[in-house]
Amino acid sequence: MEKVIRSNKELGAALRMARKAKSMRQVDVAKKASVRQALVSDLENGATMARLDTVIKVLAALDMDLSIIPRRIAEFDPKVY
């Protein structure tokens, strides 16, 4: 349900998927987020290390939230073996 983001590339891919899922154009997202269409393009292509506020605004335009979660690495669990 939640997608971990560890790079601008990953963010870009996620943004594009979310936008497509909502059948929106970059310009629609841009307008809703009060940014330029060019910026949405750059973000989706991972061409820029966006600022936090920008990411939050664009995500909001896509009805999504940024969140933080503890990192659960595949740890060794003796009970499983």
Place this chain on the structure above:
Amino acid sequence: MEKVIRSNKELGAALRMARKAKSMRQVDVAKKASVRQALVSDLENGATMARLDTVIKVLAALDMDLSIIPRRIAEFDPKVY
């Protein structure tokens, strides 16, 4: 389990809590994330709109991940009523 972040203030508070929970000093986090102690301070106080890569680095130093989730607003569902 996951904490929604909608502003730099919220991020700052979450970062500070996570750091305290791990009994780390700002300088420890800074070193692990390859940033300055002053930047960690600024982030925790919501004094700066950090860039995405910076946030990701600092979160990683705290064993946390950034993620995106669909916004689930308490929507009106006729079936419930």
Place this chain on the structure above:
DNA sequence: TGAAATTATCAGCCAAAGCGTATAAAAAAG
């Protein structure tokens, strides 16, 4: 309360995010 450790803030600097405005390129529609 006084010393030590931790956190907050300052000044100057540079790189880059984001802007407005266009336009080129690519994709979709006809």
Place this chain on the structure above:
DNA sequence: CTTTTTTATACGCTTTGGCTGATAATTTCA
């Protein structure tokens, strides 16, 4: 194919994040 729609790039400009290198200010603790 040709037109229309959508997305990617470009240029000049302003703002600001993050840096180095300190130093205040605050908190902790003997």
